[in-house]
Amino acid sequence: MADEQSAAVQNMSIGDGLDKTQEEDFVDPWNVASSSAKGIDYDKLIVKFGSSKIDQALIDKMERVTGKPVHHFIRRGIFFSHRDLHQVLEMYEKKKPFYLYTGRGPSSEAMHLGHLIPFVITKWLQETFDVPLVVQLTDDEKFLWKDFTIEEANRLAYENTKDIIACGFDPEKTFIFSDFEYIGNSRGFYRNMCRFQKLVTFNQVKGCFGFGDSDCIGKISFPSIQAAPSFSSSFPDIFNGKSNVPCLIPCAIDQDPYFRMTRDVAPRMGCMKPALMHSMFFPALQGAQSKMSASDANSSIFLTDTDKQIKTKINKYAFSGGQTTVEEHREKGGDCSVDVSYQYLTFFLEDDARLEEIKQGYSSGQILTGELKKELITILQKLIGEHRERRAKITDDDIKRFMKPRKLKYDY
Template identity: 65%
Template sequence: MTNTETAQNGGATALPGMEDQLENMRVSGDGAPSEEDEDIVNPWTVCGKADTGIDYDKLIKRFGCEKITPELVERLEKITGIPAHPLLKRGIFFSHRDLKAILDRKEAGKPFYLYTGRGPSSHAMHLGHLVPFMFTKWLQEAFDVPLVIQLTDDEKFLWKNLTVEEAQKCAVENAKDIIACGFDKEKTFIFADFSYIGQCPQFYQNIALISRSITFNQAKGCFGFGDSDCIGKIHFPSIEAAPCLATSFPHIFKKRKDIPCLIPCAIDQDPYFRMTRDVSPKLGFHKPALMHSSFFPALQGAKTKMSASDENSAIFLTDTANQIKKKINKYAFSGGQTTVEEHRALGGNCDVDISYQYLRFFYEDDEKLAQIKEDYTSGKLLTGELKAILIAELQKLVAEIQKRRATVTDKVVEEFMTPRPLKYNF
C-alpha cells in the first residue's frame, strides 16, 4: 500500500500512518497465514497450528495490542469497587487497546459507553457466542454505563448465502438469547443493521464518512479481500465501525462526539477496530478502546474455535440436557492417557483437555477449579469424571438461560430494539 492516493471528487484519502498499521494485519485472499505467523486469525477464519491452540503472546505482538496485566486488573477492581470477573482473572480476556484511558475516564467521571455485537448466522447461539455477552454484562454493571449491541444481519447475508429474511429472523432469535443473559433494558439498546440504517440517518452518515476515509487497497491489506469478492463485503467494515462513533446513536448521546466506547470482543474482530482507530480521530472522534478474549475452542480441540456451522463442534443454547451429555462424552477432546493405569501414573494434560478448558470459562469457584486441575494433572481424576463435572455445569447453565429465554417475547425484543434514550449518569 502507498500513501499517494488522494481524494478527488469525494474519493477516499489514504490516512497518514495507516499503511504501516495495517501492514501487520495482512492476510491473503485465501485466508493463508503470513510468513511470520503460522496461526490463521481473521474475522472469518481461526486456526491454530499447535494442539494447545492459538499462540496468544505471538498474536499480541502481531496485532500490536497490549497484554492485560495483574496490575491493570487490580486497578480495575479498585476503580469499580468489585472483584474482577473470572474471565478476566483467568486471563481469558487477555489483551487490550486503551483500557488504561477508559479507566482514567472513569476515575475522572468522564463518560464512555460499551459496544459489542453478534453476527446472526444461526437461529441459536452457542456457548462461544455467550462468552463476550457474559463479560459485557459484568462490565455494564461494574461501570454503570450504557451499552449498544449490533446484530450484523447484513454481514451474514453477504457471507453466509442467507436470504435477507433468513438473516433478519436469525437476528431476532439471537436477540432473545442475548436478552436472556440478563441485560438491563433501561441501559441497553440492541439494533440490527438492516432495520437501523433506515431508522437513523446519522448512522448511515457515519458509515459514509468512514467508508470515504478508507481506500480499497487498505481494505484489501486489512481483510484480505480478493477481486472476486462482492463490493458489499468490501464496504461492510465501515458498517461495523460506525457504532464506535457516538453520534450514530442520537437518541442516546444526541450530537456529542466526545464520548468513546469500550468494545469487549474476541481478538479475531480486532482488524475492524484497528482500522476504526485510524479513521476516528480524522473524523473528530475518540479512538475506540478494546478488551480481547481468547477463543472458545471447538469440542474436537483448541486448534479451531467453536462454530455454529458444525453442530458437532458446538454446544447450543437450545441443546437439551441429554444432547449436552452426548456431545461432551462423544466429541470433547481428552488430555487423558490411553488407559486408566497410564492415567493414574502419568496424569492428564489440562492444556489440551477440552473439558477442563470449558470449565475455565464457566466454573465460578476458583478454589474448586484449581483442585480439579491438580487432581486431573496428577491422575487422581479420570477423564470420564472430569467430563461428568463439565456436563453437570453446562446442563445447569444452559437450563437457566433457556428458562429466562422462555420469558423473552417478541414484544420484549421490540422494546430492546426501539431507538430511545437510555438511563445513565453523565
C-alpha cells in the same frame, strides 16, 4: 498511542504479517488456524497485533477504580489483551461517562457457548460500571458472506436477540439493533458510515482484510458499518448527537482488524478512538485445532441444547487430554492444556479453589477423564438450563423494548 502498531491504515494487514505458509497461527475476522494442539499462542498474537496485555497492574487498577473484584474471565486471562483500557478507567475515575458496544453476526437460530463469552463479560461491565450498551446485529454481514436471503438473515437476528436478552441485560440501559432495520432510520449512523468510507481507500481495505477483485462491493464497504457503532454520534437518540462519549468494545481478538482501522480513522472524523478488550477463542469440542461452526451441531454446545444433548456431546466429542488406559492415566496424569473439558471449566467454573483442585487432580491422575467430564456436564446443564428457561419467557414485546431507539437511562 503506545499500543498502536501502525499509525496508518495503509500499513496494516490482516494479522500484521501473519501468513498461513510462514507462521503456525493465522487469525482474521473469518478464519482462525493453529497447528498446535494447544491452540493460538496469544503472547505472540499480542506482539503481532500490537495490542497490550491485560497485566496485573491493570487488573489492580480496575479493582481499585470499581471497588469490586474483576470478573474471572479477566482474572484468568481469558480477556487477555486491550487497547486503551487504562484510559477508560481514568475517565471513569473522573466521573466521565462511557458506553459499551459489542455485537453478534446471526448465522444460526441459537447462539453457542463461544458466542456467549463477550456477552458474559459485557453484562459484568454494564453492571460494574453502570453504563449503557449498544449491541449490533450484523444481519447484513451474514447476507453478504453467506448463502442467506435478507429475510432469513434478519429472522436469525431476531432469534439471536432472544439469547442476548436472556443474558440478563438491563432493558433501560441496553439498545439492540439490526443493521438492516436501524441504519436507514438513524440520523447519525449512515452519516458516520459515509465519513468513514471517504477516509479509507479501496486499496487500504483490500490490504487490511484481504478482499479480492471477485468479492462483492458490499464486503468492501462493510468495515464502515462495523466501525460506526464505535462513535456516539451514530446514536442521536441515545447521546443527543454528542461525538465525544468514549466507547469500550469487548470482543474476540479476531475482530481486532476492524477496530484497528476504526482507531486510525476516528481522529480524522473528529471522533474518539474506541477502547477494546480482547478475549481468547473458545475451543471447539474436538479441540483447539478445530473450529466451532454453527453449521456443525457437534462442534459446540448450543444455548438451546437439552440436558441429554449436552451430556452426549461432551461424553462423545469433547477432546480428552487423558491417557489411553486407566492405569496409564493414574501413572502419568492428564494434560489440562489440551483437554477441552478442563478448558471449558476455566470459562464456566467460577470457584478458583475448585478449579485448581481439579487441575491438580487431573494432572496427577487422581481424577479420570470421565469424572472431569461429569463435573463439566453438571455445570453446563445448570447454566444452559437456566438460560433456556429465561429465553422461553421472552416475548415479542420484550424484543421491541430492547430494539426501540431511545434515550437510555444514564446521565450524560
